Amino acid sequence: MSAPALEWLALTPPADAFDEPALARIARYVDVSNAIARDYWGDASQDTTVDELVAALAHDDDEIARRFLVVADGRDVGRTIAAINREEGASVAFVRVGVVPRERGRGIGRAMAERIEREAAALGATSLQAWIEHRAPAAGDASMAAATGHGAIALDAGARLAASLGYALEQVDRISALELSDDARPGLEALHADALAHAGEHYEVRAWQGRSPAELAAGLAELHARMVTDAPSAGLDVDDERWDAARIERLEDEWTQAGQTILQAVALHRASGAVVAYTTLLLPAPGRPALQEDTLVHAEHRGHRLGMLVKAENLLQLRRLHPDCARVVTWNAEENRPMLRVNEALGFVPVGAEGGWQRRIAPLAAASPASMGA
Secondary structure, three states: OOOOOEEEEEOOOOOOOOOHHHHHHHHHHHHHHHHHHHHHHOOOOOOOOHHHHHHHHHOOOOEEEEEEEEEEOOEEEEEEEEEEEOOOOOOEEEEEEEEOHHHOOOOHHHHHHHHHHHHHHHOOOOEEEEEEEEOOOOOOOOEEEOOOOOOEEEOOHHHHHHHHOOOEEEEEEEEEEEEOOOOHHHHHHHHHHHHHHHHHHHEEEEEEEOOOOHHHHHHHHHHHHHHHHHOOOOOOOOOOOOOOHHHHHHHHHHHHHOOOEEEEEEEEEOOOOOEEEEEEEEEOOOOOOEEEEEEEEOHHHOOOOHHHHHHHHHHHHHHHHOOOOOEEEEEEEOOOHHHHHHHHHHOOEEEEEEEEEEEEOOOHHHOOOOOOOO
16 A cells, blocks of 8 residues: 655754744644554553653754654654764664554555655664564464564564564563552562662662762763663664763753653662662653663672662652652563563563564665665
8 A cells, every 4th residue: 555645844942932833843743652652551651741852852962863743634644753872983773653543554654664764874874773562462462572582572563564674573672560559668678678688788779869969970871881781682783872970961951851850779889989780760740650761780790689779779769759659660671581580579560562673774875775665
């Protein structure tokens, strides 16, 4: 089926709070994005907001991103993005395509994917990666396993499209959720005490809400840089990232301007004062679940239950400061058994799956139209 003619409307940061044309386009993009998210989640729990998107558009120091609202027959039918790090020599672009449910089955998704691949190639990408939300396969479902052999997804429309475009399923992330209540506190406290005992006198834990203390920013930056090398990445290509205290400040500026509350916990090595483990929770608008962002333990300090220590500490902080937050959602690679064991002990249960798909392309100057998906 041939897709209808598509109009691509680029998103740009509003010049100021009165830039109605830019803000109106952003609001339309948000409406489309939320319609897509609600179709997967069944509710508004993963909605985004105009403030969140405006903050992302304004903070482009570390990433180049091209976002488009896609229109067909006068209707907003989809949204798409291509993004790549600003690091010199960066080659990995993240691409994302979404079509509103009522417009699916018309070839729009394929047409959008082919166009956004060209946008990514123009940014210098030679590796395209798409993270797509899928159902975990149920009994009797046609399914596809990750190349790692860890995790599988239901063979749905998104999987079939990605495979037909030449993408390989390199990794599967388990999407998990933790339901919180006052009854959860004793269990969290017990896990925290056990982890603290195993960590022993060589480590201490600190937690805070809001921006990171200045004396910890450099140590946090070092761990953020290690995320791309230390976290399981299966067969996915990765670009090195440079992090320093200024980049931590920019990231926290973006979260704060998006209206998100930051909760963090770290483990410190007493002898050196180094930050050796960290975890971050983001609280979006009231009524939405907290998002468990990165958690990392420095490779040289593993085996002391520091992952459990910082996560339990931060969840206890969440219950203390935000008792109305009843749910936390997180994503973990299926092969990352150490972190999955921590989450399972904390009470997280699987609620979905996300596929990490990859396609390698020739550099733009040498690419033929066919290899670019044109």
